[in-house]
Amino acid sequence: MGRRFNKKKNAGSRKKEQRDPNGSYVEIVKENAQMEEYYKAQNLMSDEEWPLFWENLKVTLPTTFRITGTRSHAAEIRDTVKNAFVPHLTNISVDGVISAPPRPLEWYPDDFGWHFEVPRTMLKKSPEYAKFHQFLVAETEVGNISRQEAVSMIPPLLLDVQPHHWVMDMCAAPGSKTAQIIEMVHANEQPKVVPSGLVLANDVEYRRAHMLIHQTKRLQSPCLLVTNNDAAMIPNLKLAPNKDGKSVPFEFDRVLADVPCSGDATLRKNPMIWSRWTHGGAMGLHQTQVHILQRGAQMLKVGGRIVYSTCSFNPMENEAVVAEMLNRAGGALELVDVSEELPKLKRRPGLSSWKVFTKDGKMVETFEDLPENANGRFLPSMWAPKNVDSLNLDRCLRIYPHLQDTGGFFVAVLKKKESFVPNPTWRAGNEAASEEKTEEVTESKGEATESKGEEAAAPEGEESAATTGDKHKLDSAAQEDESAEKAKKPRMSRSERYGNVGPKEEPFLFLGSEHNDVKLISGFYGLEKEFPTDQFLVRSESERSKAVYFVSEAVKCILKSEDIDRLKVVNTGVRTFIRQDSNTPASCLFRVHSEGIAMMRQFCSNARVVPVQMDIMTILLQSPYPKISEFPEEVQAELEALPTGCCLFEFDPALEKDKDRPNPRWEGQGITGFVKDKMIFPVWKAQVSFNMLLNKQERKSLAMRLGVEYVDAPHVITKKDASGDTPMAEVDAEVDAEEAEGTEGTEGTEGTEGTEGTEGTEGTEGAEED
Ligand SMILES: C[S@@+](CC[C@H](N)C(=O)[O-])C[C@H]1O[C@@H](n2cnc3c(N)ncnc32)[C@H](O)[C@@H]1O
Numbered sequence: 001m002g003r004r005f006n007k008k009k010n011a012g013s014r015k016k017e018q019r020d021p022n023g024s025y026v027e028i029v030k031e032n033a034q035m036e037e038y039y040k041a042q043n044l045m046s047d048e049e050w051p052l053f054w055e056n057l058k059v060t061l062p063t064t065f066r067i068t069g070t071r072s073h074a075a076e077i078r079d080t081v082k083n084a085f086v087p088h089l090t091n092i093s094v095d096g097v098i099s100a101p102p103r104p105l106e107w108y109p110d111d112f113g114w115h116f117e118v119p120r121t122m123l124k125k126s127p128e129y130a131k132f133h134q135f136l137v138a139e140t141e142v143g144n145i146s147r148q149e150a151v152s153m154i155p156p157l158l159l160d161v162q163p164h165h166w167v168m169d170m171c172a173a174p175g176s177k178t179a180q181i182i183e184m185v186h187a188n189e190q191p192k193v194v195p196s197g198l199v200l201a202n203d204v205e206y207r208r209a210h211m212l213i214h215q216t217k218r219l220q221s222p223c224l225l226v227t228n229n230d231a232a233m234i235p236n237l238k239l240a241p242n243k244d245g246k247s248v249p250f251e252f253d254r255v256l257a258d259v260p261c262s263g264d265a266t267l268r269k270n271p272m273i274w275s276r277w278t279h280g281g282a283m284g285l286h287q288t289q290v291h292i293l294q295r296g297a298q299m300l301k302v303g304g305r306i307v308y309s310t311c312s313f314n315p316m317e318n319e320a321v322v323a324e325m326l327n328r329a330g331g332a333l334e335l336v337d338v339s340e341e342l343p344k345l346k347r348r349p350g351l352s353s354w355k356v357f358t359k360d361g362k363m364v365e366t367f368e369d370l371p372e373n374a375n376g377r378f379l380p381s382m383w384a385p386k387n388v389d390s391l392n393l394d395r396c397l398r399i400y401p402h403l404q405d406t407g408g409f410f411v412a413v414l415k416k417k418e419s420f421v422p423n424p425t426w427r428a429g430n431e432a433a434s435e436e437k438t439e440e441v442t443e444s445k446g447e448a449t450e451s452k453g454e455e456a457a458a459p460e461g462e463e464s465a466a467t468t469g470d471k472h473k474l475d476s477a478a479q480e481d482e483s484a485e486k487a488k489k490p491r492m493s494r495s496e497r498y499g500n501v502g503p504k505e506e507p508f509l510f511l512g513s514e515h516n517d518v519k520l521i522s523g524f525y526g527l528e529k530e531f532p533t534d535q536f537l538v539r540s541e542s543e544r545s546k547a548v549y550f551v552s553e554a555v556k557c558i559l560k561s562e563d564i565d566r567l568k569v570v571n572t573g574v575r576t577f578i579r580q581d582s583n584t585p586a587s588c589l590f591r592v593h594s595e596g597i598a599m600m601r602q603f604c605s606n607a608r609v610v611p612v613q614m615d616i617m618t619i620l621l622q623s624p625y626p627k628i629s630e631f632p633e634e635v636q637a638e639l640e641a642l643p644t645g646c647c648l649f650e651f652d653p654a655l656e657k658d659k660d661r662p663n664p665r666w667e668g669q670g671i672t673g674f675v676k677d678k679m680i681f682p683v684w685k686a687q688v689s690f691n692m693l694l695n696k697q698e699r700k701s702l703a704m705r706l707g708v709e710y711v712d713a714p715h716v717i718t719k720k721d722a723s724g725d726t727p728m729a730e731v732d733a734e735v736d737a738e739e740a741e742g743t744e745g746t747e748g749t750e751g752t753e754g755t756e757g758t759e760g761t762e763g764t765e766g767a768e769e770d
Pocket residue numbers: 152170171172173174175176177178202203204205208229230231232258259260261288292450451452453457767768769770
């Protein structure tokens with residue numbers, strides 16, 4: 001019997017080598033006396049518990065992942081992990097070390113969240129783990145598994161999203177939580193019904209908004225709208241009437257404000273924070289966080305829920321923000337008691353008292369005690385308000401790493417009881433006159449790890465708190481200082497503040513049911529009457545636009561708003577049809593895109609659908625452009641009779657004779673019946689040959705799931721097909737390029753890269769959450 005794998009041994013070493021953002025190796029010392037003193041002063045926990053908490057922060061985070069997708073499909077993957085892999089990963093010993101097998105996160109519903117913890121040597125030296133790893137990587141590539149930090153899965157679960165909800169994810173990139181929300185909107189999907197819910201996912205950084213698009217693409221949701229606005233200034237829009245002629249307001253049933261934060265609760269994942277943490281980190285973020293939460297609360301429907309979350313332990317970014325919001329709402333918002341929700345999630349209550357320190361580490365009891373020359377950027381809202389005991393801040397959730405071997409997190413769930421006009425000057429009436437004191441605005445951008453807009457995010461009608469005169473009762477001397485400061489420092493442009501603003505977006509143009517292309521498509525694929533053909537759009541003014549997208553009715557109401565120009569929409573719609581230049585005479589040159597096929601199948605007549613068996617699947621997966629003569633004789637006549645153009649091949653594993661055969665790919669693990677779901681994919685019939693219209697990754701995944709040996713098929717991407725048609729992938733690539741124009745780095749989104757390691761988060765900026 002070997003020894004158990006010792007977490008502390010693995011990562012608890014105080015010194016570790018890491019690459020800094022410039023790629024050079026630096027030694028990380030997992031200590032920070034300032035930080036330790038600061039958090040000890042916050043009384044987060046008892047003295048006995050403190051060492052457990054503190055030491056645990058030095059231990060590398062285990063890997064966690066979420067099984068994604070529709071329920072039946074996710075259940076299939078979960079059962080495979082549970083029944084086929086876990087039993088073989090128990091008591092595996094490498095170099096005398098035994099590691100615990102993967103296990104479900106006890107609080108995640110239906111065992112769709114998983115935790116596993118193996119050193120890399122284990123993955124390399126144990127064939128069982130190598131197989132599991134291979135499986136995880138392959139399933140991650142096709143989007144059935146998503147690497148996501150356990151704690152990052154909590155806010156969407158507490159949002160309690162229903163399929164009909166309109167949800168706004170205000171700070172959404174890179175998009176792990178957005179993906180979870182989209183799945184919730186699509187839960188309980190009914191055939192032939194496009195969900196009435198909506199997910200508006202926003203991020204102020206253009207480049208990150210594109211990471212978000214990349215991350216959510218696999219979900220193929222017509223209900224998703226990606227925007228690139230400052231969350232504190234999401235505009236009011238007058239929406240176009242819906243199908244019933246009703247005007248719906250631009251407001252949301254659920255709002256997630258997963259705000260930019262100092263990120264010190266991600267220390268286990270981002271050890272660089274040990275050396276970077278300073279008292280100033282949270283200071284520059286507090287105000288932005290209040291503004292974002294306030295805008296979210298304004299856009300929330302009465303009765304709706306808003307979840308506020310950070311990956312910071314700092315009360316200045318957490319309870320102080322929530323308390324300020326509750327007071328600004330004057331009783332219209334309340335904290336929800338979620339102690340009965342996710343009962344197995346271990347949590348600690350929010351704080352009702354906390355301490356504020358100056359940048360040079362001096363504790364200041366109250367705002368009034370702040371010395372004139374205090375170093376830092378202070379607002380009265382950073383201290384606990386006088387009415388703190390009436391706010392139920394204990395209903396907030398503090399997640400500490402040592403409780404369940406996770407990262408740290410803060411979550412507050414608020415409910416809107418009635419509409420309100422936020423009152424940023426509430427203190428003047430409710431607290432003993434507390435004059436705001438400004439301070440030198442010396443915030444360095446680098447200190448606030450993910451402060452993308454600390455000074456700017458004043459919501460409409462409210463100036464930046466630290467720059468406001470009468471509203472916040474700045475004394476005149478302070479105002480003068482402020483003006484002088486402003487005069488010295490020209491207002492930053494949007495691109496200076498948030499990075500590349502991106503090119504001007506192409507318009508979203510609805511084709512309308514009477515458009516010739518829509519009529520052609522409807523006739524050729526036999527679209528049923530109930531299909532909303534007025535929800536197709538294109539993104540090019542050209543007569544012959546290449547890609548046709550489909551959006552839900554809710555998205556259409558927004559895009560058709562008369563003030564849509566105020567919202568910077570960067571992406572929406574499922575790519576459904578592609579115009580294929582072809583020499584093959586076909587009555588419709590629009591092919592179904594694999595992204596839109598599952599949805600379109602529900603509404604297409606059977607005329608273009610061909611049921612196929614395993615032998616045909618194998619031929620299509622293994623031969624380039626198979627000719628009709630290469631298929632089994634008994635199906636040749638049927639294939640010959642198919643009119644040219646795009647058709648949908650449907651494979652139903654339940655109809656296969658040997659449906660329970662072990663999948664050769666996982667042989668030895670004893671996996672049987674690996675594939676249960678029907679598969680549908682587009683195929684182009686040229687005059688004498690067929691071509692599966694799937695990209696390399698999709699083919700690879702299909703081959704794996706069927707247990708067919710994968711044959712790399714470069715022809716799919718590069719070669720002209722037998723009839724001289726423009727290769728499908730070339731057209732796809734053109735459309736991709738059009739969509740992604742001006743974006744760099746949409747690949748490599750964290751969380752999509754297999755399950756190896758936990759390092760490599762973009763820029764190692766503390767708050768880079770996944
Ligand atoms: C903690 S991360 C969000 C993580 C994300 N919710 C997820 O689960 O993948 C914070 C995000 O807020 C964005 N951000 C910062 N300031 C913002 C602002 N004023 N408005 C909107 N987004 C902002 C950052 O670009 C960053 O992507």
